Amino acid sequence: MRSLVCAFTALVLLAACSPALNWRTVALADAPLTVMLPCKPDQAVRDVDWGAGRVPLSMVGCEAGGATWAVSHVLLGQPQDAPAVLERWQRALQKQLQLPATIPAGEPYLIKGGLELPQAMKVEWDGRNAKGDAVVADVRWFARLESSGVRVYQAMVLSPGQPVAAAARDTFVQGLQLR
Template identity: 85%
Template sequence: MCRLLRALIALALLAACSPVLNWRTVAIADAPLTVMLPCKPDQAVRDVDWGAGRMPLSMVGCEAGGATWAVSHVLLGQPQDAPMVLERWQQALQKQLQLATTIPAGVPFLIKGGLELPQAMQVEWEGRDAKGGAVVADVRWFARLEGNGVRVYQALVLSLGQPVAPTARDTFVQGLHLR
């Protein structure tokens, strides 16, 4: 029995260290966050407007193991805008995933150093990509005070057809550290 348990633990560790998922710690250059990503990340910035005016949304992410692994963030000048922006961000993803008009419920998500907000949550949604293919989004939203403003974040694993392995998802989520 002990051997079987050791073998199962070894298999789980090997799955988390799969050559397809080459984990590395990435310090986000323009935000106080460190993240674990399973591949060499790309970076992009685009403007968004979720009710607090146009603002640059920074993204860091990569594709590995049949999934997109990404962290996005935006700095808001007014901390009181965080709940509205997080809610509109969630609605934008809901629309992108072609979900019904009612957003499925989430579970509260609190990261060490983060703000406790009702909109800071984790969800797993099944939806459709732009081509109509089935996708699963495993998402965390959170926020942190930064100077006189607040930075809001989205950590996302978007996989085709089915969720990623729990060990890989947990490695990604447990690798989120506010600095």
């Protein structure tokens, strides 16, 4: 039995370190956050309006092991806007994943240095992508005060059909470090 447990543990660790997942530390240039990504990231910026006026949404992410690994963030000028923006961001993802209006709530998520808000949470939602294929979204939302306002974040792993291996997800989540 003991050798079976050791073998299983070794397989889980190898899955997190597989060639498909080439982990690297990425310090975001436009936000005080360091992330661990399993592939060379791409970056993009687009404007969004979630009720606090149009603001640039910065994204960094990549595809590896069949999943999309991404971190997005928005700087808000008014800290009091953070709860509403996080809520609207969550509803936007819910709509994008074609989920019903009422879904189970997430669990609280507090990153070291982050704000303790009811909207700072982690969820795992089973949904559908734009093509109608089954996907699983494992998401963390959090916020942090900055001298110029508050920055809100979304960190997500989007995988086809089933969640990514727990060891890989944990590497990604543990790599989220506010600076």
